[in-house]
Amino acid sequence: MNYLSTRGHPDRKRFCEILLEGLAPDGGLYLPEHYPQVDTATLAKWRDLPYAELAFEILSLYIDDIPPADLKAICAKTYTHEVFGSEEIVPLRELEDGVYLEALSNGPTLAFKDMAMQLLGNLFEYELARRGAELNILGATSGDTGSAAEYAMRGKKGVRVFMTSPDGRMSPFQQAQMFSLQDENIHNIAITGVFDDCQDIVKAVSNDLGFKRKYRIGTVNSINWARLLAQVVYYFAGYFQATAGNDKPVSFTVPSGNFGNVCAGHVARMMGLPIHTLVVATNENDVLDEFFRTGIYRVRAAADTHETSSPSMDISKASNFERFVFDLVGRDAAKLRSLFVDELGSQARFDLSGEPAFKQAAERFGFKSSRSTHADRLATIRDTEKRFATLVDPHTADGLKAAREHLTPGVPMVVLETALPIKFAATLVEALGHEPARPARFEGIEALPKRVVKLPADVEAVKAYIAQNCD
Numbered sequence: 357m358n359y360l361s362t363r364g365h366p367d368r369k370r371f372c373e374i375l376l377e378g379l380a381p382d383g384g385l386y387l388p389e390h391y392p393q394v395d396t397a398t399l400a401k402w403r404d405l406p407y408a409e410l411a412f413e414i415l416s417l418y419i420d421d422i423p424p425a426d427l428k429a430i431c432a433k434t435y436t437h438e439v440f441g442s443e444e445i446v447p448l449r450e451l452e453d454g455v456y457l458e459a460l461s462n463g464p465t466l467a468f469k470d471m472a473m474q475l476l477g478n479l480f481e482y483e484l485a486r487r488g489a490e491l492n493i494l495g496a497t498s499g500d501t502g503s504a505a506e507y508a509m510r511g512k513k514g515v516r517v518f519m520t521s522p523d524g525r526m527s528p529f530q531q532a533q534m535f536s537l538q539d540e541n542i543h544n545i546a547i548t549g550v551f552d553d554c555q556d557i558v559k560a561v562s563n564d565l566g567f568k569r570k571y572r573i574g575t576v577n578s579i580n581w582a583r584l585l586a587q588v589v590y591y592f593a594g595y596f597q598a599t600a601g602n603d604k605p606v607s608f609t610v611p612s613g614n615f616g617n618v619c620a621g622h623v624a625r626m627m628g629l630p631i632h633t634l635v636v637a638t639n640e641n642d643v644l645d646e647f648f649r650t651g652i653y654r655v656r657a658a659a660d661t662h663e664t665s666s667p668s669m670d671i672s673k674a675s676n677f678e679r680f681v682f683d684l685v686g687r688d689a690a691k692l693r694s695l696f697v698d699e700l701g702s703q704a705r706f707d708l709s710g711e712p713a714f715k716q717a718a719e720r721f722g723f724k725s726s727r728s729t730h731a732d733r734l735a736t737i738r739d740t741e742k743r744f745a746t747l748v749d750p751h752t753a754d755g756l757k758a759a760r761e762h763l764t765p766g767v768p769m770v771v772l773e774t775a776l777p778i779k780f781a782a783t784l785v786e787a788l789g790h791e792p793a794r795p796a797r798f799e800g801i802e803a804l805p806k807r808v809v810k811l812p813a814d815v816e817a818v819k820a821y822i823a824q825n826c827d
């Protein structure tokens with residue numbers, strides 16, 4: 357399998373070449389040259405596989421530069437009962453007639469990002485050892501991504517993590533999750549500033565090409581193809597659990613921010629998984645909902661980006677959206693460039709409302725969307741506790757509300773549970789008046805010793821810290 361850039365760069369790459377990279381050299385995103393097709397006989401064969409073996413089958417279709425036995429071992433080591441809390445790894449439970457929750461949040465940091473990041477940690481360690489190379493991952497986090505990356509990379513050979521976060525701005529639970537890690541290769545850097553300061557520092561360090569090369573700086577952001585690929589697997593696993601051996605379609609609703617999760621659903625559908633509808637659920641930051649309703653994609657200014665109670669969906673633009681639009685415009689790289697480089701570059705928006713391609717978003721690709729507000733979130737959390745004695749986190753609540761707006765009779769609707777309620781306890785208390793239960797392994801983590809350095813919002817200070825800790 358070869359990979360191309362959405363923006364038309366002539367080079368083609370193999371999986372392990374793009375594994376440790378971010379953007380393609382022309383600023384595009386990597387995609388496979390084609391989507392491998394899965395027929396009904398293959399689906400029948402895969403139906404009863406344990407999750408790790410299903411992951412191996414799907415990954416094998418996209419990765420041909422790791423020997424199969426090694427890839428199989430990596431999958432087996434990643435998707436275990438011990439790490440994800442159950443044999444099913446992503447157990448499905450029926451909430452009400454035809455509406456299901458697929459649990460993606462029982463990994464080490466209690467959010468779905470573990471599903472991909474845990475695999476990425478093992479792939480990185482494998483590939484770096486093979487090359488005899490090292491990588492220093494530099495990131496900025498306001499919560500979920502940073503902790504998922506740290507728990508995936510802790511103790512891994514050849515990898516160090518330098519994770520910046522705004523000092524004092526994460527919840528005590530999130531701080532405790534990250535700062536209690538005592539692993540030598542994990543460095544928490546609390547920046548006296550806000551999240552944007554952290555992001556600016558990461559950008560400035562990455563733009564210093566001399567420093568970047570010397571200290572082998574890399575990232576693990578959501579545009580990484582391996583992360584997206586890992587997420588394709590749980591659409592298959594959810595499909596198998598929601599159906600009983602027939603080839604009936606299933607719909608999915610996906611709480612969305614950067615469009616990584618739902619883009620994996622799009623890939624699964626393109627491979628031939630019988631997905632009826634893909635519902636994109638957004639919060640008040642409704643960049644994506646606006647596009648699927650109107651055909652206009654409009655990047656928001658910082659002042660128009662809201663801090664909401666489903667914070668992992670607070671985005672001003674959706675960094676994986678370019679992948680879907682590439683398919684939507686018939687994989688026409690020139691057209692894609694005119695939209696993402698010329699129009700977004702000059703006007704921060706593009707408009708497909710008058711084009712046949714926009715109609716296809718729903719008709720051919722199955723996309724629908726909805727938007728939720730803080731009040732909707734609280735109402736859904738309350739209603740779900742009252743009627744089903746189940747607690748959902750604010751992101752999953754956005755998903756549930758959206759799902760109910762797009763039900764099709766006879767088609768099961770699977771809502772992806774993207775985090776556990778304990779991660780967002782303050783909003784649960786606001787909705788219900790009580791704290792959600794805490795998994796036993798997180799009892800008292802706020803009292804554990806913390807491993808974190810505090811630095812000013814200064815690029816040179818962060819560079820000096822990285823240099824000091826790289827030998």
Ligand SMILES: *Cc1c(COP(=O)(O)O)cnc(C)c1O
Nearest residue numbers: 612613614615616617668774775
């Ligand atoms: C990251 C995240 C999302 C958004 O996922 P995308 O892949 O960015 O669309 C939704 N919910 C939670 C809890 C998250 O951590």
